[in-house]
Each structure stands twice: as structure tokens, then as C-alpha cells.
Amino acid sequence: MSTNDDVVVTGLGATTPLGGDVASTWDALLAGRSGVSRITDDWITEFPAQLVARLAEDPASTIDRVRARRLDRSQQVAVVAAEEAWRSSGAADAGVAPERIAVVFGTGIGGALTLLGQDDVLEEKGPKRVSPFTIPMLMPNGPAAAVGLAVGAKGGVHAPVSACASGAEAIRWGLDLIRFDRADVVLVGGAEACVHPLPMAGFAAMRAMSTRNDEPERASRPFDKGRDGFVLGEGAAALVLERGDAARARGATIHARLAGAGATADGYDLVAPHPEGEGAGRAIAAALRDADLSATDVGHVNAHATSTPVGDTAEAAAIRSALGEHVLVTATKSLTGHLLGAAGALESVFTILALRDQIVPATANLDDPDDDAAVQALDIVRREPRKAQLTAAVNDSFGFGGHNIALVFTTA
Amino acid sequence: MSEDIQAGLAEILEEVAGVAPADATPEKSFTEDLDVDSLSMVEIATEVENKFGVAIPDDELANIKTVGDAISYITANRG
Numbered sequence: 001m002s003t004n005d006d007v008v009v010t011g012l013g014a015t016t017p018l019g020g021d022v023a024s025t026w027d028a029l030l031a032g033r034s035g036v037s038r039i040t041d042d043w044i045t046e047f048p049a050q051l052v053a054r055l056a057e058d059p060a061s062t063i064d065r066v067r068a069r070r071l072d073r074s075q076q077v078a079v080v081a082a083e084e085a086w087r088s089s090g091a092a093d094a095g096v097a098p099e100r101i102a103v104v105f106g107t108g109i110g111g112a113l114t115l116l117g118q119d120d121v122l123e124e125k126g127p128k129r130v131s132p133f134t135i136p137m138l139m140p141n142g143p144a145a146a147v148g149l150a151v152g153a154k155g156g157v158h159a160p161v162s163a164c165a166s167g168a169e170a171i172r173w174g175l176d177l178i179r180f181d182r183a184d185v186v187l188v189g190g191a192e193a194c195v196h197p198l199p200m201a202g203f204a205a206m207r208a209m210s211t212r213n214d215e216p217e218r219a220s221r222p223f224d225k226g227r228d229g230f231v232l233g234e235g236a237a238a239l240v241l242e243r244g245d246a247a248r249a250r251g252a253t254i255h256a257r258l259a260g261a262g263a264t265a266d267g268y269d270l271v272a273p274h275p276e277g278e279g280a281g282r283a284i285a286a287a288l289r290d291a292d293l294s295a296t297d298v299g300h301v302n303a304h305a306t307s308t309p310v311g312d313t314a315e316a317a318a319i320r321s322a323l324g325e326h327v328l329v330t331a332t333k334s335l336t337g338h339l340l341g342a343a344g345a346l347e348s349v350f351t352i353l354a355l356r357d358q359i360v361p362a363t364a365n366l367d368d369p370d371d372d373a374a375v376q377a378l379d380i381v382r383r384e385p386r387k388a389q390l391t392a393a394v395n396d397s398f399g400f401g402g403h404n405i406a407l408v409f410t411t412a
Numbered sequence: 413m414s415e416d417i418q419a420g421l422a423e424i425l426e427e428v429a430g431v432a433p434a435d436a437t438p439e440k441s442f443t444e445d446l447d448v449d450s451l452s453m454v455e456i457a458t459e460v461e462n463k464f465g466v467a468i469p470d471d472e473l474a475n476i477k478t479v480g481d482a483i484s485y486i487t488a489n490r491g
Contacts, residue, residue, distance in 0.1 A: 064430070065430065066428075066429060066430030128458070129458060131455065132451040132452075132454035132455055133451060133455070
């Protein structure tokens with residue numbers, strides 16, 4: 001292993017439906033508290049799917065007012081999570097040249113609230129009333145750019161877009177930037193904030209969202225026989241990556257190693273996953289090879305499992321074929337909802353905390369596991385978190401378009 | 413009259429650019445003293461039109477350098 005291959009995580013940040021920071025989010029997750037609620041706004045009445053996992057804390061309340069009004073909500077959450085990660089890493093005091101600091105921050109949809117809100121302005125008041133900040137607020141590289149400005153990164157700011165794999169893909173590119181010596185410190189993550197009638201209607205039209213409107217906290221139920229779709233969530237998560245030797249030399253807290261990553265494409269369908277999770281399994285296998293680990297080394301998987309009928313069984317098949325049946329699987333979207341382009345980043349934070357605390361959070365609402373053979377074969381943690389001895393763990397993320405990312409983390 | 417305009421403009425500057433009302437005095441340059449960037453100037457022009465009913469065309473906006481310039485323009489063009 002060359003020095004550049006030893007990439008570690010020294011900072012974590014998050015703002016989610018479970019809490020305004022990492023600690024409160026993790027506590028709520030372990031306590032089994034749900035972030036899902038029913039929308040009560042007037043516009044929702046005719047919608048088949050009326051559930052959402054809204055942020056626990058309004059990001060605009062912690063950002064300077066003038067700064068906040070120039071940032072789309074997706075940028076606000078990105079900045080809140082990134083600043084927590086940056087602060088907690090202590091990287092700002094490490095004397096790293098700005099030219100050696102990079103940012104990779106993904107989003108699935110980008111500034112949808114700005115795009116749609118300013119379209120309303122255009123229709124109602126005409127082109128002259130459209131905000132001059134419309135474009136920098138709606139562009140999908142907006143969250144990455146806002147984060148780059150927040151930490152003064154001049155070593156490159158990048159914005160991978162691969163639907164619900166975007167956050168994980170950002171982490172994967174961050175790993176490569178350090179390995180290829182393009183930067184000394186990389187702030188990576190994902191952000192999403194698109195709770196608005198149009199995305200809600202679009203996902204509902206795909207029949208992708210849960211319509212269990214009368215039981216909000218029971219609606220997101222990955223791997224359960226009664227699952228009927230995902231619950232849209234909003235939020236962001238961020239990680240600080242750097243070389244292990246540099247982090248140790250400055251006395252930084254090392255939360256985990258980012259040991260490897262695998263990226264594949266299904267080449268099967270634009271939105272439907274391959275039914276046996278062929279591409280997903282290849283991504284996990286590729287990440288293991290990249291990390292120089294074998295399947296038996298991996299003790300835990302934070303699954304992408306969104307609670308859709310097709311996706312969960314495909315992933316179960318992929319996990320079983322690539323890793324076997326010994327891994328402790330959890331699906332944290334059962335409590336957080338699906339944060340789309342932020343999901344991979346948030347679940348990487350959870351994966352790292354599971355390694356740190358040697359505990360696997362429970363999958364909520366898994367009352368009656370699907371009859372599918374792979375789901376039945378896997379050890380999916382439910383009811384209570386489970387203590388475990390873990391040295392390596394995998395986080396899966398998949399996106400519409402057939403994007404598959406697997407990340408392997410190991411204990412510090 | 414111009415006091416009303418100055419006060420109204422100060423409100424806009426506070427809302428759009430976070431300028432403290434006490435700082436919004438006629439001699440202040442938008443870009444050099446008040447740190448107002450070009451996109452914010454466009455937003456200020458929109459708010460001026462909303463508040464005072466005075467549209468500021470782009471070529472006129474380019475000539476407005478100070479708070480005093482804006483007050484004069486609004487005073488001269490208000491119906």
C-alpha cells in the first residue's frame with residue numbers, strides 16, 4: 001500500500017430529518033425515531049403519496065440571513081453539513097494551502113425549489129422580476145460551489161450527478177483525488193432539498209413512493225413484505241478525507257479509513273434495477289478488490305434499500321452473491337426517508353459511526369421480511385440495534401440511470 | 413422627500429445585501445463601501461421598482477455608483 005492509498009476520514013457533518021447535526025442524527029437513529037410525517041399543505045390533497053421526511057432543523061436558521069437568501073435550500077443544507085465536517089476535522093488549522101483543498105459534492109436534482117419558484121415568478125410577473133441569483137441557485141453544481149466557497153477550496157470543486165448515487169459517487173471521486181495526489185484534503189458529500197409538488201408528482205407518477213399516508217412512521221419499510229415505495233427526504237451529509245500519514249502527523253481524530261470504492265453501471269434499463277442486482281454485486285466486488293479485502297472481512301452493510309418492491313430484492317441478491325449471508329445488513333432509510341443525492345453520503349456517515357461504536361442500527365418497520373430467497377437468507381438487523389465486532393463495512397448506493405457505487409470503510 | 417427615499421433605499425439595502433441602515437448614507441459607494449456585488453445591484457433595482465415605481469434601465473444602473481446617485485435618480489424619475 002502506497003502512502004496515497006491510506007485515505008482516512010477526519011471529519012463528519014450532517015443535517016437530516018433526524019437531527020441538525022451528526023450526533024443528534026445518530027442518537028435518533030439508534031433510538032429508532034422516525035423523521036417521516038404527513039404533508040398537511042393544501043396542495044397535497046390530490047396527491048397519492050403525501051409523506052415526506054423534512055429536515056429537523058431549518059438550515060436557513062443557522063446561516064446568516066443575507067447569505068441564506070442567495071443559496072437554494074439544497075445549497076444551504078450542503079453548507080451546514082460541510083461546515084460541521086470541516087470544523088470537526090480541524091483541517092482549517094492544519095495549514096493546508098487552499099490550492100490543495102478540493103471539494104466533491106453531489107446532488108440528484110439540484111436547485112429544484114429555485115427553478116420551480118422562479119418559474120412561478122416568470123409566469124406571474126414576467127421575465128424582469130426573475131431573480132438575478134436564479135442560475136447560481138438552480139445549477140446542480142451549486143451545492144459543491146457553495147461548499148467550496150465556504151471552506152476556501154481552490155484545488156478544484158466537482159459535482160457528480162448520478163441520481164441517488166450522487167453522494168456516494170462524490171466520496172468515490174474524493175478517494176481518487178487523494179490517491180492521485182490532486183489534493184491533500186477533500187471535502188466530500190451530497191445534498192438534496194426538493195420537497196415540492198412537481199418532484200412529488202413525478203415520483204408518484206412512477207409509482208415509486210409509498211402511499212401509506214395514514215401511517216407516516218410505518219411507511220418506509222425496506223425489505224418488508226408490505227413495502228410500497230420510498231419516502232422523499234431532504235438533507236445533506238459531508239466527510240473530510242485526507243491521507244492517513246498527514247492526519248496522524250497533525251493529531252487529527254480518525255473516524256475510519258476509506259479503504260476502497262467500486263463503481264459500475266447496470267447497462268440494463270434507465271430506471272429499473274437489474275432484478276438480480278448484477279451491476280450492484282459487481283460494484284461491491286470491485287470495492288472489495290480495491291480495498292484488498294475479501295468478503296469474509298466485511299461484517300456490516302448499510303444497504304441502499306429504499307423500500308421499493310423491486311429495488312430491495314435486487315440489492316438483497318447483490319449483497320448475498322458478493323458478500324455472503326454473514327453480514328449484518330441495515331436499511332436506515334426506514335427512519336430517515338430517502339435523501340436522494342445525499343443518501344450515499346449520509347449512509348456513509350452511518351457506516352463509519354457503526355464501525356466507530358461497534359453497533360449496527362436497526363431497520364425500522366421490518367415486521368415481516370419479504371419471501372424473496374435472498375431477503376430471507378440475509379441477517380437484516382431489526383427491532384433493536386445490534387452490538388457487533390466490526391472491522392470493515394460496506395455502503396451501497398444506486399441511482400436511476402443504472403449507477404451503482406459501493407464504498408468500503410474499515411476501522412481507524 | 414429625499415429622506416423618505418433614503419430610508420426606503422436603506423430598507424432595501426438591508427434586506428438584499430445586509431447593509432446596516434446607518435451605513436446607507438448618500439456618499440457611500442455600493443461596490444467599494446457597502447460590498448454590494450453586481451447581481452445584488454440588479455436585485456436592488458427590482459426592489460426600487462417595486463417600492464418607488466421607478467424602473468432603472470441597465471445603462472442607467474451602470475451609472476449609479478453611490479447611494480446618493482440612487483436617491484437622485486429615484487427623485488428625478490418618480491411620477
